[in-house]
Amino acid sequence: MPFSKHKIATKGQEIYNQKLQEKLEPECQGQIVAIEIDSEDYFLGTSVVKALKKAKKKYPDKLFYLVRVGFPAVHKRRW
DSSP states (O other): OOOOOHHHHHHHHHHIIIHHHHHHHHTTTEEEEEOOOTTTOOEEEHHHHHHHHHHHHHTTTOOOEEEEEESSSSOOOOO
16 A cells, blocks of 8 residues: 555655764755655655656656755745
């Protein structure tokens, strides 16, 4: 059964916080990471499109949790 959006977000943030944050933040600040929550594989890119292209190549039918390394969100809202 596919994961809900809430489950993907919760599990993805948990994987990032516990396993990837310390590893990625020193060298990959500002890049996008796409996390596949079943395998815990991750894919880096300089944009959402680039990270998702890499991720979809390996897991074409999966959904991914996206986060900008070192920031609380992928995008920021400009008014």
